[in-house]
Amino acid sequence: MNDTLVIIPTYNEAHNISRLMDAVLALEPDIDVLVIDDGSPDGTADVIKHKQTEYPGRINLIQRNGKQGLGTAYVEGFKYALDNDYLFICEMDADFSHDPRDLPSLIREVKEGNADVAIGSRYCKGISIVNWPLRRLILSYGANLYARIITGLPIKDTTAGFKCIHRKVIEALDLDRIISNGYAFQIEIHFRAWNAGFTLKEVSIIFREREEGVSKMSKSIVREAVWRVWSLKFKSLVGSL
Ligand SMILES: Nc1nc2c(ncn2[C@@H]2O[C@H](COP(=O)(O)OP(=O)(O)O)[C@@H](O)[C@H]2O)c(=O)[nH]1
Ligand SMILES: [Mg+2]
Secondary structure, eight states: OOSEEEEEEESSOTTTHHHHHHHHHTTOTTEEEEEEEOOOTTOHHHHHHHHHHHSTTTEEEEEOSSOOOHHHHHHHHHHHHHHTTOSEEEEOOSSSSSOGGGHHHHHHHHHTTSOSEEEEESSSSSOOEESOOHHHHHHHHHHHHHHHHHHOOSOSOTTOOOEEEEHHHHHHSOGGGOOOOSHHHHHHHHHHHHHTTOOEEEEEOOEEOOSSSOOOOOHHHHHHHHHHHHHHHHHHHTTOO
């Protein structure tokens, strides 16, 4: 039984997922992967099933019916990680925006006790993003600044989706209270962990825009984040987070 689980939510990632499995599973022998696929019409789940025979016991697949959002996928993944006794639990996108080669340093920070949550950050050493149109960069940078000011979070990349979390953090979070589903989900995880007294540490990564497949970002995901930061802050102030 390995001690590290990398959770990867997927929706139409058939062109990326096979190569990503190879890259992640080659890193270290004590890493397992959990893919949460929301019934991708492009057959992502079939690619995973084929991959499972190549790496016996190291790839798990949860198949859900229809696209239900990133947040609920991760909550399901976190519950699986707790049930299966993983100690170090990582979040990662399937589209190679998160370079698998950065995973070991995130895991190391948590294993060595330097942080309870190690966050792969795009904004802690200037801006380390490749191939984003200026519009998207401004939106993301602005959203991060806004979320940071309102929540008071002591990190630059509040919406970062590449991280390693110690099991004890996930045990302490009341997973059924998590309400965000898009980018706000990442802000909410950071905020709840920080609010509970856990340490967050940013590790600089280079984020590259995907080359295969399409982004699932939508206006409603952005809208959710805009008002969610206020409700998180308010709830923490009145003690009902
Ligand atoms: N299971 C699941 N995965 C999703 C959903 N939406 C996005 N993803 C996955 O979440 C990750 C990030 O999404 P992406 O479209 O790359 O967003 P972007 O990087 O903000 O443009 C990718 O691995 C997607 O396949 C969803 O509703 N359900
Ligand atoms: Mg992406």
